[in-house]
Amino acid sequence: MPRREVRKRVRRGRSMQGAQKSEFGVPPTEEETQAFERRRAMKERALEGWVPKTVTGKLVKSGELTSIEQVWARNLPVIEPEIIDFLLPGLHESVIDTRKTARVNRSGRRFSFSSAVLVGDGNQYIGIGLAADKEKFGSVEKALRKAKLSLVKVNKGCGSWECICNNPHSVPFKVVGKCASVRVNLFPAPKGTGLVVGDHIKNVFRFAGIKDVWCQTRGASTTKFNFVRAAVDALAQTDRVRASNEMMQKITLRPHAREERE
Numbered sequence: 001m002p003r004r005e006v007r008k009r010v011r012r013g014r015s016m017q018g019a020q021k022s023e024f025g026v027p028p029t030e031e032e033t034q035a036f037e038r039r040r041a042m043k044e045r046a047l048e049g050w051v052p053k054t055v056t057g058k059l060v061k062s063g064e065l066t067s068i069e070q071v072w073a074r075n076l077p078v079i080e081p082e083i084i085d086f087l088l089p090g091l092h093e094s095v096i097d098t099r100k101t102a103r104v105n106r107s108g109r110r111f112s113f114s115s116a117v118l119v120g121d122g123n124q125y126i127g128i129g130l131a132a133d134k135e136k137f138g139s140v141e142k143a144l145r146k147a148k149l150s151l152v153k154v155n156k157g158c159g160s161w162e163c164i165c166n167n168p169h170s171v172p173f174k175v176v177g178k179c180a181s182v183r184v185n186l187f188p189a190p191k192g193t194g195l196v197v198g199d200h201i202k203n204v205f206r207f208a209g210i211k212d213v214w215c216q217t218r219g220a221s222t223t224k225f226n227f228v229r230a231a232v233d234a235l236a237q238t239d240r241v242r243a244s245n246e247m248m249q250k251i252t253l254r255p256h257a258r259e260e261r262e
C-alpha cells in the first residue's frame, strides 16, 4: 500500500514537470533577438521621417522641448513612443521574459503570449512594460511601447557611510520596492562592492547606471516579472521619497553628473 502510493506520487511529479517545460516559459531564441535588433535599426531610420500627431510630439520635433524633464515639468501627456526615442536616442532595450499563456474555451485551448520589456538610458531613466498579444513578436512590440511611455527617473547618490566619494554610483538612501508579494530592499553600498542582487534584476541597475548596491528580497522572487517590477519600483522611490535638508547635505544627489572618475 505505501509503496504504490509513493510510486504514484513520483509519476505525477514527473508529468507535471514535463507539462511545464513544453507549454510555459519559452525564452526568446537567438534568431528572434537578431530580428529584434534589425527592426530597431529600421526604426532609427524611420524616426527621421516621423510626423508627430500629438501636441507634445510637435513640440519635441520642432526642438522647443529638448529633454524629458521639460516635458514632465509642463505636465504634458506622452502618448507617442517616438518622443522618447527622439529625446533619449541611446536607449537600451531588453526582453526580460516571454510567456506562452493558455485560455480554455469550448473548442479547446487558445494561446497567447505575454512579454515584459525593460528599457533604460544607462544613466538616469528606466521603464518597464508588460503586454500580451496573440503573437510573440506583437507582445514584445507592445511591451516596448509601454516601457517607453512609463519611464521613471532614478536619483543616484553615494549614501553609504563607508564611502566618502561624491560620485553618484549607488542609491542615496535605503529604498523599498513592491510588486505583488515581492519586496526588494536596496541599501547603499561603498564603491567597488558591485551589484549584490539577484541575477534577474541585474539589468535594472545596469540600465539605471548604478554600480554598487546591496539588496535584500522577500516574497516570491522566483516570479520573474514581479521581481523585476519590484526592483524598478524601488529605484523609482529614490525620486519619490522626500529627503530632509540634513539628508540632502549628507548625500550628494547629483543625477545629471556622470561618474567623474572615469
Ligand SMILES: [Zn+2]
Pocket (backbone or CB within 6 Å): 158, 159, 163, 164, 165, 166, 167, 169, 190, 191
Ligand atoms: Zn561613494
